[in-house]
Amino acid sequence: MEGGLRERKKQKTREEISAAAMALFRERGFDAVTVAEIARAAEVSEKTVFNYFPAKEDLVAHRGAELTKALIDAVREQPPGVSVIVPFRQMTEALLDAVEREPVESIVAVPRLVMGSQTLRQRLYLGWEEEAAALAPVIAERAGLEPDDFVGAMMARVLSWTHRLIFRAAFTRLLAGEDQVDVAAALRIEAARAYDRLERGFG
Incomplete structure (x- = not known):
């Protein structure tokens, strides 16, 4: 207690x-x-x-670290036979739900900070590599590969960047003043296309 x-x-x-x-x-x-x-x-x-x-950078970057941990846990907890892509697809769907419903400022606040600071951009790039390094052996294990297998490292980066590109498109369009419902609807289509293609390729 x-x-x-x-x-x-x-x-x-x-x-x-x-x-x-x-x-x-x-x-x-x-x-x-x-x-x-x-x-x-x-x-x-x-x-x-x-x-x-x-x-100081961790005051902003800690959100990414928390998301990475949650994603790794989700990949590990998927039942046998379920595609490793499912947690990434779900993460992107949750993002687009937020794009549609949450205040725009809450979505664009961190990207706006990063855009205005070279220090934060450098920390962000480092964070992306840390994320890939943490995800790669987990994804490799789910795919029946050795932890250091190149294919596992490739899959980790492709899946992470699929989500990241959707997020980048979302905040770019929101910053340009587009309606958030329209942005979410358009990007749901693009996300489904991307993940469906990856399902076929990774399968």
Whole structure:
């Protein structure tokens, strides 16, 4: 019971720091905000900020790491005989549900920050490689391959980039002012085409 309460308090602190950081980043841009300012806004020490987020970039990039972990868990938990593509397709469908229903700003906030910061772009590229390195052996195992098999590494990158391209198209069109319902509907068609083609190829 006590351990559960401690974990909830830690999660609450983590969320409060993240929310304070994102509010400042949206207002002034990522590069213009210091960790000291984030700490003051969240009413914690700088040391506490770094305890939860080892680098300033992690205040933005941690969302990607959380999604990668959830995706790896989903791939591992698929029943035998179910395509490894299914979790990626489901992830993209969930994204497009959000594109259709969530406030536009909540979808474009992080891409807008990344577009305005070379530091964040570099961290994003590193994160993509970390994601591929984590996914590749899991996908290889599901496909009956050795963990370091080249085909597993290729599949991980193709599937990740299929989702990433849909996301990129979504926020680009939303930033251009297109209606979010129309954007979601159009990209559902494109996502289905892409994943159907991959099903045939990987099958």
